[in-house]
Amino acid sequence: MDDETVHLEGDIPQGLFEEMQNKFPASAEGGKRNLLRAVIDDWQRMKKLEIARATGEFPRESEISRE
Numbered sequence: 001m002d003d004e005t006v007h008l009e010g011d012i013p014q015g016l017f018e019e020m021q022n023k024f025p026a027s028a029e030g031g032k033r034n035l036l037r038a039v040i041d042d043w044q045r046m047k048k049l050e051i052a053r054a055t056g057e058f059p060r061e062s063e064i065s066r067e
Helices: 014-023 025-029 032-055
Strands: none
Touching: 014 025, 014 032, 025 032
16 A cells, blocks of 8 residues: 555445445444545455456556556
């Protein structure tokens, strides 16, 4: 993970928020910040799988695009 952080503020649709709470219930109990972290971690795992499927190898952390 990059050593710099970004503070986010904003709104998302209630339905999407509830969907994230249902997908990551333990993180949701810890608050919105933990829930966002769980969603980002899941996204990073999906990117690794996408790269692995395309190349046949799991990427190192530095090889994952943060698009």
